[in-house]
Amino acid sequence: MKIKILGLAGLLALAGCMAEQEGLEPPKAPGDVIRFTAGRCFGACPTYTVQVSPDGAGLLTPERFTSVPGATRFTVTRAQYRKLLATLAPHRPAAGTTQKIDQKSCQRFATDMPSYTIEWSRPGQAPTRLDYQSGCMDPQYGKLRVAISSVPKILDMQHMLNPKAVAP
Template sequence: MRWMIVSVAALALAGCARTDGGRPIPIESDSITYETGPCFGRCPVYSITLRPDGSGVFTGKNFTAVAGERAFKLTPAEYQAFAGRLQPYRPESGERRYSHGEKGCEQAVTDMPSVDIRWTRAIGDSQSLYFYYGCVGEKNRAMADALGSATDDIPALEALIGERP
């Protein structure tokens, strides 16, 4: 009898990780990792990992005001704004790539930066999006603008990233 109660409880809790529409609802141990790639020039190269509980980790790699790893805090509103800008481009499952020669990026200019975003859920699945900013075409402009400005509403990052070109 005890195993049946535990099984029912486990199934009930598993349902808490989704909305009615099948889209993930962030829970405390979910995370979004946003990692920029280098360009020909002085583009900041860094990684941030953010969680809905307001914790964040910044890792400055190249051309940032702070090198190495630093913890920081953000508000729930800042996390929601960041996640909201990225949500329209989050794949339903697996990985989506916008890189030179691939579907959606048949033509590309060289030496541009990129961003690699990973959504990781506590229940073990993840989705990722790689976007190369050299992907030309009007169809990619809205995505490039949203991905490139996703960190703009997180004031704690200004002092860590520093001046952007």
């Protein structure tokens, strides 16, 4: 009986450590925590969430078709953080709101394309969110498509997003 209790206590402690590793610490530097999620598509698109903090912390949480097996922490330079902010700024909705760009709001739409969510958040404030279904091919979203495709390069994480990797 003692062994079962000790084993259960060990598993709970291990689960607590794993849950603790899944998120970023609250930032010490002022600014937005940016959460970028690349959703699934019909095919082998990398599916993941990356979080970047203004104090240089980064966390990649893979779901499918990436080259990292689990949550991976990395460091973001001030220049990378500023470039990410500047690249996404023209597409940021009004503070505390959510903007959706999907099949209902587009005239030219391709199915089976990945969706993307970008969320800007600060402690004590409502998050700002952009949901974009990349099948929307309307010309006014061309710059948004370019901005989204540049995120892995800005954060120097292309090597972690190998679309030829096998899904877990």
